[in-house]
Amino acid sequence: MTKSKILVVDDEHLIRWSLEQNLKKQGYEVSTAGSGEDALRLLQEDPPDLMLLDIQLPGMNGMEVLEKVKDLEDEVIVIMVTALGVLETAVKAMRLGAYDYINKPFNLDELAIVIKKALETRELKREVAHLRAVQPKRFSIDSIIGASSDLQHVLSMVRKIAQSDAGTVLIQGESGTGKELIAKALHYESGRADKPFMAINCAAVPETLLESELMGHEKGAFTDAKSQKKGLFEMANGGTVFLDEIGDMPMPIQAKLLRVLEDRTFRRVGGTRDIHVDIRIVSATNRDLLQAIEETIFRNDLYYRLQVIPIFLPPLRERRGDILVLAQSFIENFNKEFGKNVRGISQAAEKILTEYDWPGNIRELRNVIERAVILEDDEMMEAEHLPRELVSRAVPAGGSPLVFALPPEGIDIEDVERELIRQALESSDGNQSKAAKKLNLGIDAFRYRMKKFKFL
Ligand SMILES: Nc1ncnc2c1ncn2[C@@H]1O[C@H](COP(=O)(O)OP(=O)(O)OP(=O)(O)O)[C@@H](O)[C@H]1O
Ligand SMILES: [Mg+2]
Known part of the structure; x- marks a missing residue:
């Protein structure tokens, strides 16, 4: 220092x-x-x-x-x-x-x-x-990347909602689809941008603490309440509260939240006075809330209150048009961060990236690109720097899964060929012309290899 x-x-x-x-x-x-x-x-x-x-x-x-x-x-x-x-x-x-x-x-x-x-x-x-100077830019709508019409649709909604100052928004989507990013954009694009954005992960705070974190508490409300404390709702006054993982909010607190949603009023724990705040409440979840309602762990009435305006973020595999633009944008970021000079993505790598299913969505893509940029010394990002599970799980355009992956220590290509000939014969019950067809070989070329590998 x-x-x-x-x-x-x-x-x-x-x-x-x-x-x-x-x-x-x-x-x-x-x-x-x-x-x-x-x-x-x-x-x-x-x-x-x-x-x-x-x-x-x-x-x-x-x-x-x-x-x-x-x-x-x-x-x-x-x-x-x-x-x-x-x-x-x-x-x-x-x-x-x-x-x-x-x-x-x-x-x-x-x-x-x-x-x-x-x-x-x-x-x-x-x-x-x-x-204050960098946050609004960092979390503006322009920082959200995507070419798919699905994402463009979401972004146009975000713009409208931000300007309208509608009070309550629910963002649903699998893990890593960008829910938090959308929540921040909603705040920083709105008239509330210079007021606080306060986030809490409802799944990470123990039930006993969650209520006082949200609503605050009066002095002496419970053993540890040595002094009066404002909760998130009060601290965010004028701004936005982001309730992440709302699907994991315990039932008793759901009941209290209902009142906040209805008239923006609540009481601190141990308090007797109603406190009124002006906040936008954005919640997010990767849970299926309708199913949670069926399982009676989520309140029906709360669900309808929360989703006055619903936003659904589709998983990445359903908007594959976003994959390469996201990848390119992450490459640029990581180039800067790690002083690298990766300029593009090789065709083979592109194919793997666009065909993979991305169960961890954009977060997973970002991690994969980070790793590949670190490993890459060339200008083009090569397939060999993508994790193996991507390659083995990728589904080629034809439909059936591609099961090959080059082991890091390498392999003798003749061993691969021998094994393929064996499998083709086995799965064709020894019928040579059928087996040859499976490998896209003519019968002569196939028989030549059978001899070479001593199957004949
Ligand atoms: N459209 C996008 N453009 C650029 N970056 C994105 C986009 N969507 C997501 N990201 C990035 O992907 C990562 C995951 O996004 P985020 O944390 O918003 O997801 P999430 O839906 O809240 O996930 P979780 O449910 O696991 O909390 C973040 O690093 C985020 O910046
Ligand atoms: Mg999140």
Whole structure:
């Protein structure tokens, strides 16, 4: 990690010196200035992360310096140091954009804590600003790849739903089909994009905790409830709540969710007050909810409430038109990530990719491509870098499964030929012309091989 830079501005030499020693010992990079003018010069030469600024300075005073700093380098955190202990000055400084103030004479430990907190806060702010800037792009509809009409249909629905601000959406689809991606796109394409997107996996949180995670709890509601806590619904106010794996939500909580869906109202665990929120609720599941209803593990009324707007993501094998565009897009991403230069996919590899059934859907495809990009040294992605199970399970256009796979250690092709001749004869009850046909050989060519491999 790079060291944080601190600029100490004080006209007293001894204070400058002792602060410099102390802060350096704590691992900071420290520079010092004896006047406001010097400080501003240093600020422009090499902006620090944080400034300790004395208010009483000869010439330009601390307040004036502060104003200038905020003009020149708004990002710099300024902590004012004042000997006066005058509250008014401190308040004024805060208003001008100082982060905090500390009274002289100060305790060095106390100062260390103030500095550490200030730097941490700034780090967090930067991170939030960065995420705010990149998230919407990262999760926009444009990041969802696919050429099939099925997917295009889903995307046009997503666009409409996002704009309409319809309250409740249910996304269904097998594992790895992109349900979470769609949920995020719904949020980041909507007017709620600058409000929180809060997700929870209902299958991963124990039943006893799930209710308080969603609705929050009051102090003392249960043994561990040491203080009041807001739940997801409250924290997401104005934004979107994503209830993943909703099919695994325990029945008692389903009943409470029903009320939230009906009028966006709930009570914290242990609470007596109704809380109203403005949230869009997007849920997802890879379970067959109708079957779950039959098994009486899912409420019928909840199902109908949830799927005001249903979105169904078909499995990848039912939209094979997406396979190669997705693969190409993943190749580009992984090229960047691993510094590779894979430009395309060989014909053989293309055939395998498009014919495979992809039980793990897009997630599986992504993993396969990641592995192949890492292994590939050529410009074309070759079939040999695809996992074996893809090859052995791929179904050729003709229909019957292709059962060959080259073992990694290699094989003698004559052994393969001998074995095929044997199988052809066996499955044709020794009838040579039938067996020859099965291998697409003329009778002479077949008999030649029978001799060669000593079947005759
Ligand atoms: N159309 C798509 N374009 C680009 N990437 C996609 C697409 N669909 C899915 N992905 C990627 O595939 C992976 C799986 O997607 P996601 O997590 O959204 O699936 P899921 O349906 O929520 O799966 P699960 O049911 O297992 O939670 C993610 O890395 C996601 O970014
Ligand atoms: Mg998911």
